[in-house]
Amino acid sequence: MTTRRRVGVLALQGDFREHLAALRACEVEGVPVRLAADLEPVDALILPGGESTTMARLMEPELKTAIRERTAAGMPVMGTCAGMILMARDVQDGRADQEPLKLMDMTVRRNAYGRQIDSFEAEVESAAIGGAGPAVFIRAPQVTERATDVRELASHAGQPVAVKQGNRLALAFHPELTPDRRWHQYFLSFDGESR
Amino acid sequence: MSPGLNDRRGTWRVKAGLAEMLKGGVIMDVVTAEQAKIAEDAGAVAVMALERVPADIRREGGVARMSDPGLITAIIDAVTIPVMAKCRIGHFVEAQILESLGVDYIDESEVLTPADEEHHINKHAFKIPFVCGCRDLGEALRRIAEGAAMIRTKGEAGTGNVVEAVRHMRAVTGAIRKLHGAGPEELVMEAKRIGAPSDLLEETARLGRLPVVNFAAGGIATPADGALMMQLGCDGIFVGSGIFKAENPSARAKAIVAATTYFDRPDILADASKSLGKAMRGLEIGAIPEEELLAGRGW
Helix, strand or coil: CCCCCEEEEECCCCCHHHHHHHHHHCCCEEEEECCHHHHCCCCEEEECCCCHHHHHHHCCHHHHHHHHHHHHCCCCEEEECHHHHHHCCEEECCCCCCCCCCCCCEEEECCCCCCHHHCEEEEEEEHHHCEEEEEEECCCCEEEEECCCCEEEEEECCEEEEEEECCEEEECCCHHHCCCCHHHHHHHCCCCCCC | CCCCCCCEECCHHHHHHHHHHHCCCEEEEECCHHHHHHHHHHCCCEEEECCCCHHHHHHHCCCCCCCCHHHHHHHHHHCCCCEEEEEECCCHHHHHHHHHHCCCEEEEECCCCCCCCCCCCCHHHCCCCEEEEECCHHHHHHHHHCCCCEEEECCCCCCCCCHHHHHHHHHHHHHHHHCCCCCHHHHHHHHHHHCCCHHHHHHHHHHCCCCCEEEECCCCCCHHHHHHHHHCCCCCEEECHHHHCCCCHHHHHHHHHHHHHCCCCHHHHHHHCCCCCCCCCCCCHHHCCHHHCCCCCCC
């Protein structure tokens, strides 16, 4: 279903191993990305779950620049939970020094559902995956504002939880923590940049 | 905020899932809101809120208990990252109090004085997840059977000496390696020998690792210590006394965070280890009277 050969997974911190395993299950090669040079051979990028403040701190400026440039050139990017926060233009309830990658025209609120005691599992329905699928929300973020071309692909309890702008996809939950691979397969179907 | 009707809270996947998000990160002991902010600034993935770091508990002696809820709340309010707190082994009421405060993870910890010498807490009864210490595979699987959603090595807390953490991590990973190729009947006997539930041992053999995230703890004081534990196969690092008992806590905290991410890059580790000031002084394990060793608490 795809000609994409190598998908990078930001591997500074968080559940990058689960994304790499999900890519293997989709028969696609996953490549851990920690430094700017690691980004060169990849055709697409996943920003995993984890602590967004930690990841933002560990990301070297050259890598941030490379991700922004490649994304502007059309590289598909998917972010899950902390990854969604990193993709936002603005972050609410974050830290003053937490500069996101600004890959999508949206504002995201950190820990919008509350603390760990409020973390939950739910079924989330979307035409993108052809029906309902399991979703794990852990200290999850919420999209509070978005440009008109940031489309809602799925909602839960009246809130958008999956959004797409061009070939950038952001999920408030963790498909990588379930055995269901449809969100990864959907992401892998995006057209790549012309390089 | 606006929960759905069929949302399921406190499930195993949600409990173990938070630990997955902490992987590759450093969890730092803090005793004030100020320290919590320094830890967050340095890139900690979570903080452990407590009244005294293990080095001070060791020095002062006496009964060590759950921290003042007022202090824990002040730390929760000071940072945006997850906050953990410790309760005594077997003290399920301390755990109930911590859950009601909204802490994100409870550490049922041998660093505090045990409240029950026979039973650990039934951690399945709680909606928030627990992390527990271990010295070997059997102990790790007994804690998971009781509901621990995350494991850490015990090491020897408050010593600044990594030798016990290394011993415990090697014991766990070595025992898992030996399961490779064992038949079902051999796994049953091994489960009996190490005192582990056989279903969890079978799962461990199948996965080639523990069924939950496994961090290193107890004696980590330098970036190289953190990277050593990562190369030995742990998923992340707890640093207790090692940061705020050092000369320059902020620089050391940042360096240990970098070392945990770039654990297999000696060139980056060399850079991170430069000019950090003095590490905590450290204790030789042999010089500690046996009754003062913490790792023997819990079973």
